[in-house]
Amino acid sequence: MTKLTDLTIAEARRGLAAKDFTAVDLAEAHIAAMEAHAGLNAYVTPTPDTAREMAAASDARIAKGEAGAMEGIPLAIKDLFCTDGTRTTAGSNILGNFVPPYESTVSANLWGAGAVLLGKANLDEFAMGSSNTTSAFGGAVNPWTRAAEPDRQLVPGGSSGGSAAAVAARLALGATGTDTGGSIRQPASFCGISGLKPTYGRCSRWGIVAFASSLDQAGPMARTVGDVAIMLGAMAGHDPKDSTSAPVAVPDFTAALEQGVKGLTVGIPKEYRPDEGLSPEIEAIWTRGMEMLKDAGAETVDISLPHTKYALATYYIIAPAEASSNLARYDGVRYGLRVLDEGDGLNDMYCKTRAAGFGAEVKRRILIGTYALSAGYYDAYYLKAQKVRSLIAKDFKDAFDTSVDVILTPTTPSAAFPMDDEPTDPVTMYLNDVFTVPTSLAGLPGLSVPVALTEQGLPQGLQLIGRPFDEETVLRAGRALEKAAAFTATPRLLEG
């Protein structure tokens, strides 16, 4: 029999329904795996006791025939989702001891559907990063390694690096992530799993520690496109507590999954072959993806999204600007860290608390954002960026209005890189998000699906981008790609 930790969510649901095993069995198997692979640092706060309690409650509901859509499914929750009574850190020292007296809407939805909390997943501090190395709790480790360098640790990507590592290493059947500029899709690609950033407004932001309010969106990360669809159905929904939550119905995302791509038009944006060149290997995988979709009956067309090259610079104004304001509440007054020395006044307390509580990247972004909004610079930076953002969104709208149903691009310009070879220059680091950021700026759904291994033996994902609130088509195309790619490789970690 397959190990319980190797099951997909769909398989686990069937097994639980058939009483092949219990939710407690499933939770215990994962708790054991988490302990065995604690070195991956995928979890900031494991919650085995909570997992056992919730699993037992799930078993009781299953016995009564009251199983929900995620009944008994053990999950990792990115430590950006506030969990009632369970420490929530956002990967930051400033919230190192924060225990929310409330539950985020998305996690509450999952518990309402019967899911089980395994623990809080590691992440880049305040979700700011693409490698998980900005976490105050140390970086999570990618369970994959290069074929030639099996002992050299790679980053899992970020910011939802702990979530991606946990799912890839079989330390959870699925995980929540959040995506502001690629934070679900990039780590999913780096760790060989599927991850979806839904349309902005699809999942409530209430109770998720804010990074950049106009971009943040919660989404599912799992080992199959089908599992992503199941999870999304449980996470999504209109929330009156979030003014930007869309009052739209939540369809059964699994229903259309197997409908194939016959008749769909897939756009291939030329700007995703940047001037400085795309690595031939990534280009080849992208081309293979196009072929797979064509073989499955889709038509591909070349399209142009002319403002793509400005997306990253736009993002690195808007996101830090919003962050500089969103993170002002971490002031040492009502919760979190306080640094206060004898004789200090209020401003001393603010400045010391925030200097000690925030890491270098968070501070960098707060300062950039503060500068971009400051008197005399607002028009040149923030306002300009919001105008370019309109153009970027319009590029997508024009493409979807005139010619395509879905867009296919690489998820990342490269596969996972070694932890000891992280770029030190911030701008080089930001380039990791070059393919994911435009989708975020336009608020569109984007799905990363693992398609192939690179020459170094690392997973590489492709990204499918859809119309607003058309996750169904994105998932359908993703499922077709998944079937054609038949990506079955697993991290070497699991072989031992």
Place this chain on the structure above:
Amino acid sequence: MSLDKETVRKIAFLARVDVPDDQLAPLAGELSGILDWIEQLREVDTSAVEPMTSVAEMTLPWRDDAVTDGGYPERVTANAPDSQDGFYLVPKVVE
């Protein structure tokens, strides 16, 4: 766009983040690097473009005027570094 140490000091105070003197110059360099890279946006003609207000194509939802929340001072002060009698405490503010 190149930021000098003084500007960084000013920005850091606006953001209430202590930056030690010896880190002002390196930080100014880093931030200038990022701003230089962002300068590319100048190339884009946005003269006839409205700035994005929200990607959500919806109108602002309203709630009814009813008391539905509050009444739990112990919850809002539970995580406070310093509190007394239901108040948050901070170093004395001199007006």
Place this chain on the structure above:
Amino acid sequence: MDATPAPAYVLTGETGDWEVVIGLEVHAQVISTAKLFSGASTTFGAAPNSQVSLVDAAMPGMLPVINRACVEQAVRTGLGLRAHINNRSVFARKNYFYADLPQGYQISQYELPVVGEGKVILDMPDGSSRTVGIERLHLEQDAGKSLHDQHPTKSFIDLNRSGVALMEIVSKPDMRSPEEAGAYLRKLRSILRYLGTCDGNMEEGSMRADVNVSVRPVGDTGLRTRCEVKNVNSVRFVMQAIEVEAQRHIEIWESGGTVDQETRLFDPAKGETRSMRSKEEAHDYRYFPDPDLLPLEFDDAFVENIRATLPELPDDKKARFIADYGLTPYDASVLVVDRREADFFEAVAKGRDGKTAANWVISTLFGTLNKKGVGIEDSPVSAENLGKLIDLIADDTISGRIAKDVYEIMVETGGAPDAIVEERGLKQVTDTGAIEAAIDAVMAANPDKVAEVKGGKEKLLGWFTGQVMKATQGKANPGMVNDLLKKKILG
């Protein structure tokens, strides 16, 4: 501006005459049950942090959702100020750190406020009117409260007020004297109370004013540097603050200095303003549209529905009182300040002479209320009874002099005038025989004076009238006494 010239308020300095230019920013707390962006209660005086939601405490991941009633109140106020209503407005974050500002920013409106230009008409004591332009009205969150006297080294923070809706009402720099500023505040308060959008209690802080003051030589049209005197909490203090601040500016300009644009604080005890520059240091609010909120939008029907429920406002009521009751503009403006007082007056005046009713309400009743320190709602004399009293005079049941006595008894006992007159036998004597008897007695006792009158000194008739009234304890009908006296003495 009205054609009426501004009342001259000229400050004479050493170099010449100066004019003061005043604009007011009034923060008015919106009357609503719950806060602007959270469901916590707005009631006053609760235990610390007991009316605080997770949103008001700015817990991580908390989000604002706007209260419909607050939007309606802002629009209602805009209509009351005859202002342009913006069907689309934008909430922006005003970023700064302060102990009682939990989010690290205040949600306010910056570039696009919900209400645009409007006007307030001032009723000056001489009966003239002046118009003050309204620049804008926007919605914003109130901050919490810091208590500094609880502990030697710590301040105590209570967030109960944090997030309560405020309307910031910004006037144009159209006022030219402390009196106008006072009249503006009183008129604005009157309008807000009529509308039911703010209770206008400056003492409790539900209405506070920031005063912008500058001066210029009489005849100049340009504006000089202004200073903002923050958070002044009574009409009287606003007027005083303007006087001392204007004087300070004149002294600076005349001594060859320049006024720095800054925020100042008025100290009523010392009668001076002082700089808050330390607090002002390096302020840069970094306004930007709040990404947690979409633009605030509503259609014309929403506005029209609110317009349909507007009460008759002071200006319209004043015009109607002048037209319908023949009141002077000044009397009318006094009566309409408070809606309940205006209603009281109308109840008294209904079916009676308006001017008489106005005199009784303004000169007599308001005096009583002032003396007792009570509002019209606690008036010891009801409108019905005051009306009846006027009727008793009109139909000659009692004389005007007796009416004053009856009124005093009504104030003491709360009784009805007809019953008082009946019980105490205060009815006017109109029986010719009784009056003649009294006259005869007075004539008999004063033959010398009778002779004088007959000799042509008719002025003395008044003295006789007084004596007869005295003899009848004021109850004789004075007209009849006069007629009979003339007949009896002069023949």
